[in-house]
Amino acid sequence: xxxxxxxxxxxxxxxRFGGGTPKQYLCLGGxxxxxxxxxxxxxxxxxxEIRVVLRPDxxxxxVAAFADLALLPPVEGGxxxxxxxxxxxxxxxxxxxxxxxxxxxxxxxxxxxxxSRTLEALEKYPGAVPALPVSETVKRAQAKDxxxxxxxxxxxxxxxxxxxQTPQAFRYKDIRLAHEKAQGLEMTDDSMIAxxxxxxxxxxxxxxxxxxxxxxxDMTRAERIMGYSQAITRIGIGFDVHVFCPGDHxxxxxxxxxxxxxxxxHSDADAALHALTDALLGAIGxxxxxxxxxxxxxxxxxxxxxxxxxxxxxxxxxxxxxxxxVDVTIICERPKITPHRAAMRTKIAAMLEIDxxxxxxxxxxxxxxxxxxxxxxxxxxxxxxxxVPSI
Numbered sequence: 001x002x003x004x005x006x007x008x009x010x011x012x013x014x015x016r017f018g019g020g021t022p023k024q025y026l027c028l029g030g031x032x033x034x035x036x037x038x039x040x041x042x043x044x045x046x047x048x049e050i051r052v053v054l055r056p057d058x059x060x061x062x063v064a065a066f067a068d069l070a071l072l073p074p075v076e077g078g079x080x081x082x083x084x085x086x087x088x089x090x091x092x093x094x095x096x097x098x099x100x101x102x103x104x105x106x107x108x109x110x111x112x113x114x115x116s117r118t119l120e121a122l123e124k125y126p127g128a129v130p131a132l133p134v135s136e137t138v139k140r141a142q143a144k145d146x147x148x149x150x151x152x153x154x155x156x157x158x159x160x161x162x163x164x165q166t167p168q169a170f171r172y173k174d175i176r177l178a179h180e181k182a183q184g185l186e187m188t189d190d191s192m193i194a195x196x197x198x199x200x201x202x203x204x205x206x207x208x209x210x211x212x213x214x215x216x217x218d219m220t221r222a223e224r225i226m227g228y229s230q231a232i233t234r235i236g237i238g239f240d241v242h243v244f245c246p247g248d249h250x251x252x253x254x255x256x257x258x259x260x261x262x263x264x265x266h267s268d269a270d271a272a273l274h275a276l277t278d279a280l281l282g283a284i285g286x287x288x289x290x291x292x293x294x295x296x297x298x299x300x301x302x303x304x305x306x307x308x309x310x311x312x313x314x315x316x317x318x319x320x321x322x323x324x325x326v327d328v329t330i331i332c333e334r335p336k337i338t339p340h341r342a343a344m345r346t347k348i349a350a351m352l353e354i355d356x357x358x359x360x361x362x363x364x365x366x367x368x369x370x371x372x373x374x375x376x377x378x379x380x381x382x383x384x385x386x387x388v389p390s391i
Contacts, residue, residue, distance in 0.1 A: 002098035004119065005049040006041040006167065010034050010058070010105035011077030011084040021355045023213050024105040025061045029226045030317040032065045032353065033213055036108035041101070041167075042069070044115050049095060052105065053077045053088040064353060082187055086179040092172065100175060102190050103167035106213045108222060110167055117204040118169045127170045127194045130206035131162035164189055165206040174199055223322075231387045233324060236282030238384075240274035240289075243377040250378065252330060252337070253344030253361055254306055254351065259335045263378060266295040270305035271380040272328050272361070276348070277305075279326065279384035280312040284319050306351050313352045316386055324385040325358035331372050331379040337363030 010024045024034040031039070034052070041047050051072040054062055062074055075091040077084030085102060092100065099122055103110060114130050121128035138158050141150040168190045175190060178197040187193050191201045209225050211218055223231075247262020251270040263269035277289045293300050293308055316323060326348065330337050341361045349356040366373040 003095070004047050004099040004101065005051065005072075005092055005095060005097040005172070006047050006101040006103060007085070007088045007092070008034070008037055008041070008050065008052045008103050008105045009077070009081060009084055009088065010052050010054045010062075011081070012055075012106065021349065021353075022055070022058060022061075023219070025058065025065065025353065026213075026219065027317075027322050027354055028108060028219070028222055029322060030320045032061075033108045033222075034105040035065050037103060037105055037110060038066070038069070038071070040108075040110045040112070041103070041115070044112055046116070046119055047101070049097070051075065051088060051091065053084045060350070061353070080186075082179070082182065082185075082193070085190060086176075086183065089172075089176040089179055093176075097172045099169060100172045101167040101169050102175075104212055107166055107210055108213065109207070109209050109211065109225060111207055111210070114165075114204075114207050114210060115167060118167060121202040121204050122169055122171065125202040126174045126199045127168065127191060127201035128204055129168045129189075129191045129201055130165045130210065131203045132165070132206045132208065134158045134161040134163060162203055163206070164191060165210050165212075170194060170199070227389065231322075231389055234283045234386050234388060236279040236284070236384045236386065238275035238278030238280075238282060238382040239379070240271040240278065240381075241371075241377060241379045242269040242271045243371075244375070250335065251305065252340070252378070252380075253328065254347035255340050255343045257335050257340055267293070267300055267303040267308070268305050271378050272330055272344070272382070273305040273309050273348075273351075275380040275382040276326055276328055276384065277308045277312045279382040280309075280316055280323070280386065283384050283386040284316055284321060284388070286315055306347075309348070309351045319388050321386045321388040323352055323354050323358075324387050325360070326352070326354075326382065326384045327360040328362070328380060328382045330361070330363045331366060331381070332363070332377075333365050333368070333372060333375050337361075 025032045041050050049072050052074045054074050056076050118128045138156040139152045140154040142153045144151050178193050182193045194201050242263040242265050244261035245264035250257050250259045250263045251268045253272040344361045345356050345359045349359045
């Protein structure tokens with residue numbers, strides 16, 4: 001039986017999508033987009049090995065998403081998709097598979113039948129690509145008025161036009177050699193490289209749901225495909241207080257801040273992360289932070305509170321939930337929070353594996369009133385919105 005490897009490309013920065021997190025690592029239905037694609041290949045009986053090609057900066061995100069899977073170790077990509085593919089193909093030399101599937105990690109829904117159709121076509125052709133026929137009328141245009149407007153100069157015969165998708169399948173040695181020859185050229189997909197060097201590529205029917213996530217609108221469509229049009233949003237609220245004690249810093253929002261005092265607590269006393277943990281647990285109705293991490297348990301003494309927040313996020317994912325946004329308010333007279341807000345947002349977004357754009361961190365005082373006004377301690381409150389499938 002032919003040995004088949006799947007190469008999943010996840011080296012893009014997602015600049016067209018926007019936000020601080022590459023689109024392939026955004027949460028979709030409780031798992032990152034890239035994980036959906038990999039899981040689809042894991043479920044296919046004809047695929048023997050899977051390797052992800054990634055950016056070096058995304059290594060922590062990769063580990064968080066795939067720590068529970070026995071995949072081939074990931075490899076670093078290059079500056080372009082073409083270079084990343086070539087490096088990925090080179091990394092498979094020692095396996096010497098008969099067949100390789102090359103897939104864009106931003107396409108989360110390569111269904112089993114589509115993969116099978118693509119592989120079956122390799123019995124007759126050295127390459128195969130899933131594609132959809134163009135159904136709209138296609139126009140050629142010419143720029144006018146200094147590029148401000150376009151005018152139609154012709155209509156293209158759409159009868160032979162197809163929209164290519166991935167995974168694209170090839171006989172391994174053929175496509176690896178073609179990529180080696182194509183170095184320095186600029187080509188938009190692997191079938192184009194195959195064509196350039198004389199490989200005949202078959203078209204098989206694709207799937208309309210096999211979308212590539214490039215924009216926010218694409219993510220909305222992906223959520224609809226997963227049934228999120230029927231999702232409900234649940235809200236959780238958290239509150240936490242810690243008293244000052246002797247020390248030289250406080251931990252807030254995962255950031256170490258120099259201060260005249262420390263905060264007393266069984267763990268690192270990060271009131272912001274504690275409040276946010278409770279908010280997430282509240283949104284899914286799963287107890288509170290003390291239920292999961294009892295202060296009587298010695299293993300949590302001086303613990304990094306990021307572990308608590310990550311655990312709460314994992315419980316949300318187990319419910320097939322998606323964290324829509326979080327909002328944290330820190331209440332204190334000192335230290336000043338504003339200089340550290342950006343770092344806190346970045347830290348929290350990474351812990352929750354969500355886009356920084358949906359993380360809010362604010363600060364306020366009580367105008368000298370109460371225990372925070374007397375500078376006896378710090379309080380924090382948080383709100384979290386979680387989307388979960390309707391019952």
